[in-house]
Amino acid sequence: MTQTQTQHMHAPVEMRHREQQTHTFAEQVDPGVQLSASDQDRCNRVVAQALKHRANEKDIEQVTQQLGRYPRGIVSVAVRCHRCGAPVVVITRPLITDHVARPTPFPTTFYVTNPVAVKAISRLEATGVMNELTHQLQSTHPDPKIDQVKKQYQRAHAMYLEVRHILAHALHDSEEHIAGISAGGMPTRVKCLHALIGQSLVMGPGVNPIGDWALKKIRPEFSLDVCRCQLPAEHSSMKA
Numbered sequence: 001m002t003q004t005q006t007q008h009m010h011a012p013v014e015m016r017h018r019e020q021q022t023h024t025f026a027e028q029v030d031p032g033v034q035l036s037a038s039d040q041d042r043c044n045r046v047v048a049q050a051l052k053h054r055a056n057e058k059d060i061e062q063v064t065q066q067l068g069r070y071p072r073g074i075v076s077v078a079v080r081c082h083r084c085g086a087p088v089v090v091i092t093r094p095l096i097t098d099h100v101a102r103p104t105p106f107p108t109t110f111y112v113t114n115p116v117a118v119k120a121i122s123r124l125e126a127t128g129v130m131n132e133l134t135h136q137l138q139s140t141h142p143d144p145k146i147d148q149v150k151k152q153y154q155r156a157h158a159m160y161l162e163v164r165h166i167l168a169h170a171l172h173d174s175e176e177h178i179a180g181i182s183a184g185g186m187p188t189r190v191k192c193l194h195a196l197i198g199q200s201l202v203m204g205p206g207v208n209p210i211g212d213w214a215l216k217k218i219r220p221e222f223s224l225d226v227c228r229c230q231l232p233a234e235h236s237s238m239k240a
């Protein structure tokens, strides 16, 4: 299975498991995370940028090459390689209508497309860190440091939903099938580091604590400041 497929499969799985987790740690999650004015501002700015810089033909061509398929529902290339400008993360609309038989809800708003990044993240996932992180998030043993991460992770979830909500409103997309569902396992689990790193890259450091942590972990293999975009081996392995 390619990394792209792996990443792609997380969304529906996550939606299925959503119901089950409400009886565990989710009960402890503060349902009304209030975003500060600056958090709200950050969400607004992400959407404003995405709408101002809509994906053009060249962007779509590059992302198609990266994924090995047409990037359905693409709004914009939100993050690029600082050296060569190759797409790294795209913003995808909440309801995909193009190139699909019927409208498809899409919860993974921030989608990592850069093959070098995708591969580095998949390699980190393969080490089993997600189970360990989920275990820590669901621990009821009081620990100030972990409690802090839990709070930040809930806020990241709320900010993810807020960005998508603003986007949905602007594009007149229905959110009815993905209401309350963010991505990556938030707010109580860690299920897809691609989704969490996607948020960290688009929204900047200090929003998603686990995305930020994972981004540091993959730094030897992927960084926006070091261009590895043209490595030929990466492309051939990405074909579905």
Ligand SMILES: [Zn+2]
Pocket (backbone or CB within 6 Å): 081, 082, 083, 084, 085, 086, 226, 227, 228, 229, 230
């Ligand atoms: Zn590059």
